[in-house]
Amino acid sequence: MKALQLHVDHVEYEPVRREGAVSEEVEPGVTSLREVVVLFASIEEQDDEEVADALLKEVAESMERLGADTLVIYPYAHLSNNLAPPMKALHLVRYMERRAREIGLKVHRAPFGWNKRFSLSVKGHPLAEQFRVMTRETIRVEKRTVAQQAQPAVIEEGETQHVQLGRELDLFSIHPILGSGFPLFHARGRIIRDELIKLIREVNARLGFEEVWTPHVFKSDIWYQTGHYEHYRERMFTLTARGEEYVVKPMNCPGHAMIYASRPRSYRDLPIMYSEFGTVYRNEQPGELTGLFRVRSITQDDGHAFVRPDQIEDVITSILREVVRVFELTLNGRIYSTLSTRPESYIGDPARWDEATEALKQALLKAGLSYEIKEGEGAFYGPKIDIDAVDSLGRRWQCSTIQLDFNLPERLDLKYVERDGTQRRPVMIHRAILGSIERFMGVLLEHYNWRLPLWLSPIQVAVLPVSEKNVGYARGVKDALCSVGIRTELWVEGTLEKRIRMAHQTRASFTVITGDEEEETGTMTLRDYKGRIVKGLKPPTFTSWILDLIKRRAANVGEIDGSLKTEM
Ligand SMILES: [Zn+2]
Numbered sequence: 001m002k003a004l005q006l007h008v009d010h011v012e013y014e015p016v017r018r019e020g021a022v023s024e025e026v027e028p029g030v031t032s033l034r035e036v037v038v039l040f041a042s043i044e045e046q047d048d049e050e051v052a053d054a055l056l057k058e059v060a061e062s063m064e065r066l067g068a069d070t071l072v073i074y075p076y077a078h079l080s081n082n083l084a085p086p087m088k089a090l091h092l093v094r095y096m097e098r099r100a101r102e103i104g105l106k107v108h109r110a111p112f113g114w115n116k117r118f119s120l121s122v123k124g125h126p127l128a129e130q131f132r133v134m135t136r137e138t139i140r141v142e143k144r145t146v147a148q149q150a151q152p153a154v155i156e157e158g159e160t161q162h163v164q165l166g167r168e169l170d171l172f173s174i175h176p177i178l179g180s181g182f183p184l185f186h187a188r189g190r191i192i193r194d195e196l197i198k199l200i201r202e203v204n205a206r207l208g209f210e211e212v213w214t215p216h217v218f219k220s221d222i223w224y225q226t227g228h229y230e231h232y233r234e235r236m237f238t239l240t241a242r243g244e245e246y247v248v249k250p251m252n253c254p255g256h257a258m259i260y261a262s263r264p265r266s267y268r269d270l271p272i273m274y275s276e277f278g279t280v281y282r283n284e285q286p287g288e289l290t291g292l293f294r295v296r297s298i299t300q301d302d303g304h305a306f307v308r309p310d311q312i313e314d315v316i317t318s319i320l321r322e323v324v325r326v327f328e329l330t331l332n333g334r335i336y337s338t339l340s341t342r343p344e345s346y347i348g349d350p351a352r353w354d355e356a357t358e359a360l361k362q363a364l365l366k367a368g369l370s371y372e373i374k375e376g377e378g379a380f381y382g383p384k385i386d387i388d389a390v391d392s393l394g395r396r397w398q399c400s401t402i403q404l405d406f407n408l409p410e411r412l413d414l415k416y417v418e419r420d421g422t423q424r425r426p427v428m429i430h431r432a433i434l435g436s437i438e439r440f441m442g443v444l445l446e447h448y449n450w451r452l453p454l455w456l457s458p459i460q461v462a463v464l465p466v467s468e469k470n471v472g473y474a475r476g477v478k479d480a481l482c483s484v485g486i487r488t489e490l491w492v493e494g495t496l497e498k499r500i501r502m503a504h505q506t507r508a509s510f511t512v513i514t515g516d517e518e519e520e521t522g523t524m525t526l527r528d529y530k531g532r533i534v535k536g537l538k539p540p541t542f543t544s545w546i547l548d549l550i551k552r553r554a555a556n557v558g559e560i561d562g563s564l565k566t567e568m
Contacts (some may be wrong), residue, residue: 001047001055002079004040005068006120007128011038014120015111022086023113025071034110037392038072038120042079043089046136052096055134060103066127068108073097086113104484125449126161162291162442165450169506171293181284181296183438188458191487192441195456197277199329200301200433209275209303214255216279220245222254226411235282252278253430256304257412265416270426271311275303292442299437306426309352314361315403319431320367323400327389327435329553331447334390337364337371340378347381350405356404356427357383381407391447399440403430448557451507451529455553459508460546461488464499466515473519477512477539485547505530509558528560537566
């Protein structure tokens with residue numbers, strides 16, 4: 001059986017004429033339904049009730065995730081060239097209708113054996129369109145693998161959609177020849193990355209993190225010294241050249257520690273903080289790699305603070321306050337914090353652990369965060385705070401980590417001179433706010449259903465001249481917008497209707513249309529993605545409005561709202 005499952009805002013169909021020898025009796029007239037899932041199904045030669053059941057099960061599971069409760073079974077012969085004889089097909093269609101009711105769905109069924117006129121409007125989200133193939137063979141394979149299946153099917157399905165949309169929107173692509181887990185960021189995807197980096201750069205500046213840069217490959221000696229070689233070996237990419245072994249960095253910490261160690265430090269210098277948007281490489285299991293969510297080239301918004309023990313609380317409080325702001329700006333601000341405490345085997349002085357853990361608690365309190373304690377789940381080298389963000393689909397994503405480390409300063413012999421002249425060890429704090437830029441971008445794209453807020457949007461404005469003779473004026477409008485930093489594209493090719501559709505498909509935030517009328521009056525027509533239109537808009541009015549939205553990093557995803565003051 002082959003089936004195309006569409007989550008629609010609206011579907012309408014009407015039987016027009018009988019198609020073949022087997023056709024059902026129907027009441028004439030138009031059936032019109034809203035907010036349903038339509039299943040166009042082609043029943044094939046080998047199908048039977050078990051195949052129908054298996055397919056329905058998939059559909060029902062998917063509908064549950066979509067929050068849809070009404071299914072329209074629509075017999076549709078055009079998905080296969082291996083169709084079942086009509087009587088058998090009709091039997092299975094009726095069987096599916098009955099079974100769908102039995103498993104608790106509301107069901108409508110389009111008549112079998114009729115030519116139908118139909119129209120529908122599919123929702124735009126990544127799971128709105130799904131193609132399903134179910135055969136006796138699929139069921140057998142599924143039965144064999146169900147026992148050892150580690151990843152739920154939803155991830156794979158979501159992943160396929162995710163990867164496909166990434167390519168369609170020209171954001172990123174993944175190529176088997178380059179290896180899985182190594183996404184390429186296209187120009188539009190790179191813009192989103194850069195906007196996120198820009199945001200964190202501002203955060204770093206407020207916190208006092210100085211941005212540094214370190215290479216991607218180090219000799220293996222350092223990794224022996226840090227202990228990574230021993231504990232992290234299987235996830236590191238190593239290489240040998242001229243008889244020497246090198247490691248492609250799986251983390252940025254040793255580089256930053258060496259910068260710290262490059263000169264003597266006094267208690268007055270601390271805290272010393274370095275940040276880096278460092279791409280690290282981790283050899284994850286191929287089975288664990290899913291779209292942007294788990295990659296092998298990971299760009300962290302990494303940072304390391306070298307602090308005196310008495311500075312832990314203040315430094316972490318200010319980091320946490322920024323974390324809260326970042327998630328309010330980027331997602332919906334819903335976060336969960338956890339504090340992982342001393343495990344059974346640990347290094348260092350237990351009194352120091354207790355003090356540091358208390359400092360973390362105070363910091364959470366001061367930042368206004370409630371938290372859950374994960375007793376004994378800290379790393380052997382220090383306690384940590386993890387922060388999960390929640391997306392619009394209610395999924396929790398582990399993003400920020402603030403990890404205290406008593407071990408690395410010891411291993412790398414990091415020191416500072418105390419007021420009394422004695423040598424002391426700083427505490428190292430590893431912190432990332434977004435975590436992995438790639439993964440965070442994946443979360444954002446799905447959270448916003450691929451239509452990002454204006455400040456993150458790769459195409460903020462698409463300028464569409466009505467006809468060839470309006471191109472000159474349109475170019476002037478485009479140049480003016482570009483000159484103040486608004487990401488604007490001028491689209492000339494194809495009919496206006498086609499370009500408007502393209503603006504919608506590529507998720508351009510706003511469309512500006514300029515024809516004769518606009519040219520004569522020195523104005524523009526603004527169109528948002530919902531099709532709302534404002535005519536006679538003066539370019540400076542639009543520019544200052546949109547610039548303000550971008551500057552404020554407003555949540556506006558491309559909608560004309562009340563803040564646009566239109567003067568005629
Ligand atoms: Zn680190």
